Each structure stands twice: as structure tokens, then as C-alpha cells.
Amino acid sequence: MTADRKAGQSMDSVFPHLTAQKLPRLISIKDADFSTVDAVFCCLPHGTTQVPILLSLLIPLHFHIRFSGSSMDVFFSQEIIKRLPTSLKIVDLSADFRLRDISEYEEWYGQPHKAVELQKEVVYGLTELLRDDIKKALLVANPGCYPTSVQLPLVPLLKANLIKHDNIIIDAKSGDTGAKEANLYSEIAEGISSYGVTRHRHVPEIEQGLSDVAQSKVTVSFTPHLMPMIRGMQSTIYVEMAPGVRTQDLYQQLKSSYEVVIWFLLCVICIKARY
Known part of the structure; x- marks a missing residue:
């Protein structure tokens, strides 16, 4: 279980009502070993998910990052994405990957999309309607x-x-x-x-x-x-x-x-x- 400001703390110190659950200590995203997990649930706020998913989960692969002012454009080919373990499922609970139209995302959420190429690989996660597609997906956008x-x-x-x-x-x-x-x-x-x-x-x-x-x-x-x-x-x-x-x-x-x-x-x- 990862965290930002609360990294290093126990879960029960952050949420006392979860004391009985015996959950693992929180660690920072950069210290997480994603090769040992089967699924990742990303619960960051809107507008903050795209880059962490790319940097944390795809960092072992070769890709090119270009900095332009205060924004970062990250480019990935489909071949890079396909090289990820097929058993690893990423479910993003924010709205960062729900809208296929990049211009609509930027209009409604007021910021540029930082993972345009990865957006093409996303499957919308409404299970009752897209169950078969979700089974094969690498990255699932959890519906609102x-x-x-x-x-x-x-x-x-x-x-x-x-x-x-x-x-x-x-x-x-x-x-x-x-x-x-x-x-x-x-x-x-x-x-x-x-x-x-x-x-x-x-x-x-x-x-x-x-x-x-x-x-x-x-x-x-x-x-x-x-x-x-x-x-x-x-x-x-x-x-x-x-x-x-x-x-x-x-x-x-x-x-x-x-x-x-x-x-x-x-x-x-x-x-x-x-x-």
C-alpha cells in the first residue's frame, strides 16, 4: 500500500478505524516493487494519476521523456505497453483515463493530458457491459x-x-x-x-x-x-x-x-x- 505524505506510517495511525485489519505499513510509490503484485489500484486525485502510472509501472522499460516548460510529455509505443506482464492489471480510480477524447479531458479537467499514447490502450471499466475487454486490458479506467x-x-x-x-x-x-x-x-x-x-x-x-x-x-x-x-x-x-x-x-x-x-x-x- 503506497502513500505520499503518509509514507512510512502504519495504516492504523492514519485511519484508526482500520486497526483490526492488520494492513501493511505505507510506503512511497518509488519504493514499491510492482513485479510482486497481480493488480494495482491507483487512488490518486484527478490530474495526478497519469505520470505516476507511467513512471512507477513502466520505468523498467525504455521510453523517452521530453520536458517542455512545466509540463511533461511522455511517449510510449504500443510495443512498449505490450511488453508489460499480461498478469498485471492496473485499475485507475480517478478520471484521468476515462475520456478517450483528449481535448474533452483538457476542457473538462482544465489541464493537459500527460499520457496521450497510453490513453489509446485504456479500457473503460464498466464490468457489466465490457467484461471481456476488461479481462484482456492492461489499464482499466474505473467509471465515475x-x-x-x-x-x-x-x-x-x-x-x-x-x-x-x-x-x-x-x-x-x-x-x-x-x-x-x-x-x-x-x-x-x-x-x-x-x-x-x-x-x-x-x-x-x-x-x-x-x-x-x-x-x-x-x-x-x-x-x-x-x-x-x-x-x-x-x-x-x-x-x-x-x-x-x-x-x-x-x-x-x-x-x-x-x-x-x-x-x-x-x-x-x-x-x-x-x-
């Missing part, structure tokens, strides 16, 4: 929370052409552990507030996944809300069904798509608007 709750129900419906590609409205709610900003108790308790309206960073990730399966550009109206609960998430999604499609058709499509997923509980409630 809201995109997971939105794509799981919508992707099978778009793939089967059961719903229209436009007028998709997502009313999402998250517990306070998902909020980016620190909040006072009085700002969260007994209330609800929207945030990131029209500019939430999960929008391009959602639209990327939906556009892939629809094979055309899909845009959504997405509004997240902060709820006074410790954790959890709920996304209420409004869609227009394709001509001739019934509510039962949506249910059957989702049921057949996730019948092998043991944790997936399917419940469809349809409210028909009357004009």
Missing part, C-alpha cells in the same frame, strides 16, 4: 459514480433501439461523501441542493458511453443533487420510448441484459404523462 448509475439502465435500451436518442433527462442524487466540496453539517442536514449544473465533469463520460452504443452523438440533460445521507446514489431517468415500444419491452430488455448479474435488482416503474 454517476455515469455508472446512468449507463447501466440506458445502454441496453439504446442498443436495442427501444428509446429515442434525444430528450434524455437525468435527475441524480448523491450522498454527502460524493460531494467535491467540504460542507458544514448545517449545509447538508435537512436539505437538498443541486450542484455542477450544466458543467458537471461526468457529463462527457455519460455522453461518451451512450454515443458509443447509439453510434451517433447523444447529449443528455444532467443535474446532480447533494442529499443529506452518508452514502448512496439514485438516478431518476426520463426517456421517450421509440414508436411501438411498451414499458414491458424495456423491462424485458433490462432483465435479459443483466440476468447473470447477481447483485442487479430490476424494478421498473412507469408513469405515463397525460396531456
Whole structure:
């Protein structure tokens, strides 16, 4: 288990509630021997993952680094990446590798992408939809929370052409552990507030996944809300069904798509608007 400022300390001194877990002492990334592990979970903040993954995991290989001002461009060929042990799986929990479009990443996260060539090798880690690709992947981009709750129900419906590609409205709610900003108790308790309206960073990730399966550009109206609960998430999604499609058709499509997923509980409630 690696750390930055806490390197050298025991895990229970950093998180006392984990004392009973008997976890190993924290070490710095540069001191980690990645040849002895089967999988790596990278839990760094957005914008800080690309270079550590490259430097820590690919340092034994030959590559070229070019410094340009304060930024660093790292170039890797596909052959270099293929030389990594196929048994080593890297799962990045930040958003640094989720967006395939480099310009979109730079627009939404406000900084240049530092591993452009490596981005081409990344597999988006939504297991229920890309299980086979993930099995073969070297680097997996762990999906965002809201995109997971939105794509799981919508992707099978778009793939089967059961719903229209436009007028998709997502009313999402998250517990306070998902909020980016620190909040006072009085700002969260007994209330609800929207945030990131029209500019939430999960929008391009959602639209990327939906556009892939629809094979055309899909845009959504997405509004997240902060709820006074410790954790959890709920996304209420409004869609227009394709001509001739019934509510039962949506249910059957989702049921057949996730019948092998043991944790997936399917419940469809349809409210028909009357004009």
C-alpha cells in the first residue's frame, strides 16, 4: 500500500478505524516493487494519476521523456505497453483515463493530458457491459459514480433501439461523501441542493458511453443533487420510448441484459404523462 505524505506510517495511525485489519505499513510509490503484485489500484486525485502510472509501472522499460516548460510529455509505443506482464492489471480510480477524447479531458479537467499514447490502450471499466475487454486490458479506467448509475439502465435500451436518442433527462442524487466540496453539517442536514449544473465533469463520460452504443452523438440533460445521507446514489431517468415500444419491452430488455448479474435488482416503474 503506497502513500505520499503518509509514507512510512502504519495504516492504523492514519485511519484508526482500520486497526483490526492488520494492513501493511505505507510506503512511497518509488519504493514499491510492482513485479510482486497481480493488480494495482491507483487512488490518486484527478490530474495526478497519469505520470505516476507511467513512471512507477513502466520505468523498467525504455521510453523517452521530453520536458517542455512545466509540463511533461511522455511517449510510449504500443510495443512498449505490450511488453508489460499480461498478469498485471492496473485499475485507475480517478478520471484521468476515462475520456478517450483528449481535448474533452483538457476542457473538462482544465489541464493537459500527460499520457496521450497510453490513453489509446485504456479500457473503460464498466464490468457489466465490457467484461471481456476488461479481462484482456492492461489499464482499466474505473467509471465515475454517476455515469455508472446512468449507463447501466440506458445502454441496453439504446442498443436495442427501444428509446429515442434525444430528450434524455437525468435527475441524480448523491450522498454527502460524493460531494467535491467540504460542507458544514448545517449545509447538508435537512436539505437538498443541486450542484455542477450544466458543467458537471461526468457529463462527457455519460455522453461518451451512450454515443458509443447509439453510434451517433447523444447529449443528455444532467443535474446532480447533494442529499443529506452518508452514502448512496439514485438516478431518476426520463426517456421517450421509440414508436411501438411498451414499458414491458424495456423491462424485458433490462432483465435479459443483466440476468447473470447477481447483485442487479430490476424494478421498473412507469408513469405515463397525460396531456
